[in-house]
Amino acid sequence: MKWCEVSIQTTHEATELIAEIFSDLGATGVVIEDPELINDYITSGKWDYTDIPIATETEVVTVKAYLTVNGELEGRLQTLKQEVKALEGRGVSITPGIITTNELADEDWSDTWKQYFHTEKPGDRIVIKPTWETYEPQDDEVIVEMDPGAAFGTGTHATTSMCICELEHLVKPGMKVFDVGTGSGILSIIAAKLGAKDIQAVDYDESVLKVVRENLQQNHVEDVISVAQSDLMQNVHGKAQLVIANIVADIIIRLFDQLDDHLEEDGTLLTSGIIEDRIDDVLEAAAAHGYGVVKRRENKGWACITFKKQA
Template identity: 45%
Template sequence: MEWAEISIAASAEETDVIAEIFHEVGASGVVIEDPALVQSYLEEGLYDYSAVASEAEADRVTIKAYLPADEDLDGRLRDFGTRVETMAKRIGSSERHPISCQTVRDEDWEDNWKAYFHTEKVGALIVIQPAWETYEASPDDIVVRLDPGSAFGTGTHPTTAMCIRAMEELVRGGMRVFDVGTGSGVLAIAAAKLGAGEVLAMDCERRAARIAARNASWNGVDGIVRTGVSDLLAAFDGKADLICANLVADLVIRLFEALDAHLAPGGALLASGIIDTRVADVTKAAEARGFLIDRIIEEAGWAAMVIRRTGEVEGGA
């Protein structure tokens, strides 16, 4: 299958909104290339210098997404361009937003990921191991073997790594966990390996749900992790003790509309994918629905937030 790789340059402040626009026009995943983040990974030895093709402008972020190269592509591109122009006018931006498009094959896409994705211990316990690499685990390691394919979600990006570190503290034996927008299934698998008794992992893209199911099977947790297709929480049944949502700020805000129906008493929402300039927006939306921020974790310009009902915040009334 062929895909269209759509790429746009923007300021860091516009990143979250553009990522949401990509989702709205049907992108199955979004890649954010932040030069500051890439440089920090290079310095830490997490990326190979040879794998970085070129240096981007230091103050510009490149946002990429992938759309099927089919008969609907032209219409989706026009819709995307119109929405970006509307966004720029709304926020008073005078920045230019050049958009490029190129066709890639599935195998090219996945090989490109492999150049950047290496085994990494992202928490105190969880190690993310690409399926094509070997790794000798220590006795305390909890290893998640992963092939994200076209679903994204390697577990090593700060938005996902922050979730995993928080989950190491939040997941308790036997608890029920929802993973909203599961992607490759990395958070769902980590939850299962940390002791969750049942994990429901869904994505708006059927292809991502299939990849998450495959990764769950590879990790031997397919008896715990159940996958499916859902627009946010729409198809989730019942309530969970922990809801994980590594999305973007606007999608996290939408979750609050259905959170009462799906969050068990004493439970928590672990939300990530939030650019630091949008933390205040998420906080405001949470408080308007009767939720409070228990904890904020920040890394490389991104934030993850642990959110609970008013009166259920740890240390609260």
Template identity: 55%
Template sequence: MRWARVSVVTTHEGADLIGNILMELGAAGTEIDDPSLVNEYIDAGLWDYTDLPRAEDTDTVTVRAYLPEDERLEGSLLTLAERVENLRRAAAAIGAAAISHTFVADEDWAETWKAYIHTEKIGEHIVVRPTWEEYSPAADEIVIDLDPGAAFGTGAHATTAMCLRWLERIVSPSLRVYDVGCGSGILSIAASKLGADDVVAMDYDPVAVAVAEENIRQNAVSNVRVLQSDLLTACAGMPPAQIIIANIIADIIIRLFGQLDRHLAPGGTLLASGIIDDRIVDVERAAAEHGFVVLDITREKEWAAMIIRRSADLAD
């Protein structure tokens, strides 16, 4: 499979707006090329040696994302152009917002991302280590070895990081966990290593399913299964889960509420993330309409993660 590497030249103020659009069009992550950061590193002396010149134009940044070359690509590119134009008409500070794209193969995509992914500790115990780096963990650290491949999800993005921190708090032994839209499988692996008894990872994208399966093998977590599924449809006939994770986007989370009663155990928790700030109210409204309530919200940058439970369970 080939991927379209989509680039949008914008401003610092516009980077998050453009990034949100790309995520909602199906990109699993974004890369921001910010020349001012290079200058900051040079000035701070954080590199022993660099031959990089200081950037002269620090007012513009480039936001990049990868979209699969499939039947949806043309429509996604047209939608991107339309939404960028809508931002321009609304006088959003997005600068030129010039859009371009090139094509790369799977292996080129993976190699490109290696330059931006490094070992990172997230939360109190979880360390995410890309498979090409060495790391010696402390005694209380839980290491997840990860090769995101063509299904991005490393813990570096705020939505995933918030989920990992919540999982440290809510996962306990004997729990069953369903991970909807599992991507690279990072959250399923974390749930298993934190003590969950049975974990089912699901994704609609067959590429993500293959990548998650490989990451699960890499981490030797034998109690995690991966299924190709539209939301929770593949769980028909399975016992309900005590925790359901949905690190996707607001519109898909809103769809998910219609399936929760069949698949979330009494007293269970929905951990929902991937929600941009201006969609929080929409998710809260959908939760209430289906008999659920948002108990807690954490925010990072312009993203939110929610802890959601049934209203009836709280009354018991």
């Protein structure tokens, strides 16, 4: 069997969205080459040795996927170009947006790309562990198992890791949580493992829900998390004490129109996926709907902002 390696040079903002497009196209594996993340690893001392130099240009991320070379390949590549162009139409910057292809001989991609993923501890308690590694929890650590071969959103991206840090403080035992734009389901899983008992995980893209359910079963939390396709919160029921929205700025801005109907009076909105240039737009929308900032984190050009309704 032959494979087509498809590479897209893009922005940090578009990285996970493009990874999801590849997943929808049936990619066997996706690799994200983020120079910021590589720099972090080099300076963190997590590698015993590396001759990789520190990158000085960190704005461009390369997303690679592997598609089977067959009669459907040309159609998939055309669909890819259309979907990437549609992101631009939604206001997502994909610059430079250069797409290249390269035909490769057969290889077991599921094993090759495991070298990029290792056990991580983004917060004080949560540990994200690939399914193929072993790890013994220390003290009150909480283990979440994620297979990046099956889903995107493994806790390594700044937007997700900031959310994880906040969830460690925000989630209370027995609380009701809505996870809007759940992606891989990682934040819902973490909320469940921290004690939330009624969680509704929704995503506009119905194709990701099968992967979410697999991840719930892997972590034994399927009894407390329901999964559904939904445009924002149209298909959630009742009011939650915590709403999580790790998506993009434009979608978060739309979310405020529905928030009062689905968030308890003293509830909390945790948002992330907000690129630095769009922070003011989100803050303006929040203020227009009567929501004020409780806490704001920034990391690698991204913001994670917690809101509450103002008195």
